[in-house]
Amino acid sequence: AQRVTQPEKLLSVFKGAPVELKCNYSYSGSPELFWYVQYSRQRLQLLLRHISRESIKGFTADLNKGETSFHLKKPFAQEEDSAMYYCALRGSGGSYIPTFGRGTSLIVHP
Amino acid sequence: KAGVTQTPRYLIKTRGQQVTLSCSPISGHRSVSWYQQTPGQGLQFLFEYFSETQRNKGNFPGRFSGRQFSNSRSEMNVSTLELGDSALYLCASSSDMTAGELFFGEGSRLTVL
Numbered sequence: 001a002q003r004v005t006q007p008e009k010l011l012s013v014f015k016g017a018p019v020e021l022k023c024n025y026s027y028s029g030s031p032e033l034f035w036y037v038q039y040s041r042q043r044l045q046l047l048l049r050h051i052s053r054e055s056i057k058g059f060t061a062d063l064n065k066g067e068t069s070f071h072l073k074k075p076f077a078q079e080e081d082s083a084m085y086y087c088a089l090r091g092s093g094g095s096y097i098p099t100f101g102r103g104t105s106l107i108v109h110p
Numbered sequence: 111k112a113g114v115t116q117t118p119r120y121l122i123k124t125r126g127q128q129v130t131l132s133c134s135p136i137s138g139h140r141s142v143s144w145y146q147q148t149p150g151q152g153l154q155f156l157f158e159y160f161s162e163t164q165r166n167k168g169n170f171p172g173r174f175s176g177r178q179f180s181n182s183r184s185e186m187n188v189s190t191l192e193l194g195d196s197a198l199y200l201c202a203s204s205s206d207m208t209a210g211e212l213f214f215g216e217g218s219r220l221t222v223l
Contacts, residue, residue, distance in 0.1 A: 032210060043113070044200065044214040051210075086153065090210065097166045098212070100145075102152035 002027045004089050006101035013077050014109045021072040021104045023061075023087030033063055033070040034088040036100075044086070047072075057081070077108045112137070114203050114215035122221045128189040131218045135182050135203030141165075142184040143212065144176060147198040156199075159184055160206065188220075196222045 003026040013019055025031060035047040048056045050063040050070060061072045070087060087101040115134040123129050135142050143158035143166075155168040159178035176186040182203075188195055198219050202212035 034210070036212075043216050044202075046211045049210060097155050097158070097168065098143075099155070100153035102150075 002031070002089055002091055002099045004087050004099050004101040006085075006087055006104050008104045009102070010105045010107070012107045012109065015079055016076050019072075019074045019077045019081070019106065019108075021085050021087075021106065023070045023072065023101060025068050025070065025087075025089050027068075027089060027091060029091060032090045033061070034090070034098075035059070035061055035070075035072050036086045036088055038084040038086070040083070047085070077106075079108050079110055082106055082108045114201055114213055116199075116201050116215035116218050118218060119216065120219045120221075122223060123191050124223050125191055125193060127191050128187060129191060129220060130185055130187045131199055131201075131220075133184045133186075133201030133203075133215060135184070135201075136213055139203035139205055139213070140182055141204045141206050142178055142182065143202050143204075144184070144186050145200040145202065146170075147200055147217070148196075153200065156186065191222045193222050196220060 005024045007022050033050040036044050037047040038044045059074045061070050063070050084103050084105050086103045088098050090096055090098045117132045141160045144156040145153045147153050156170055157176050158166040162178045173189045178184040198217040200217045201215045204212050
């Protein structure tokens, strides 16, 4: 069974501080990992996916298969980064049902 | 391009009633998937339709059902509502769910009294 764990419900930092939102997964095959973000009063949207290996809004995430993690990082948090972040996993081999973590609320204080 | 549209946005029902929610995907998208979002459980997958066929189903009771029409619009139905069905129901579309990125609607917030 596939599982996604986001251990922090809430992460509170000050502007300019580094941010790391943790995501650990359990999956027996080769997963595809995503980070979705939901800003206040906006719909859920894709932030980044591991196969793109790109930086979006200063955020990066590296898939670590040894530690089965896909942590989201940003060196200097901004107030506009305050949002709900969801880590998601999609399997392979015919079953593409996505599994989402329970989400981490990031609050960036001025 | 217009985004994913869900109707109604809010609704209140009583236990035992049934409800139908609608989702219009982004033009050209053939895959529509549904999720239940609650504070305690996060997003849980309900089912996915592609070209009018249910391709995947999550672990929900048979009271939850759905369908997709030839124009890719989708509906989900919940019968015999229970208090625990109160949630935000999200619809997402993609060109094909195997392709990865999901485009979400704003959701339909259901309250069961």
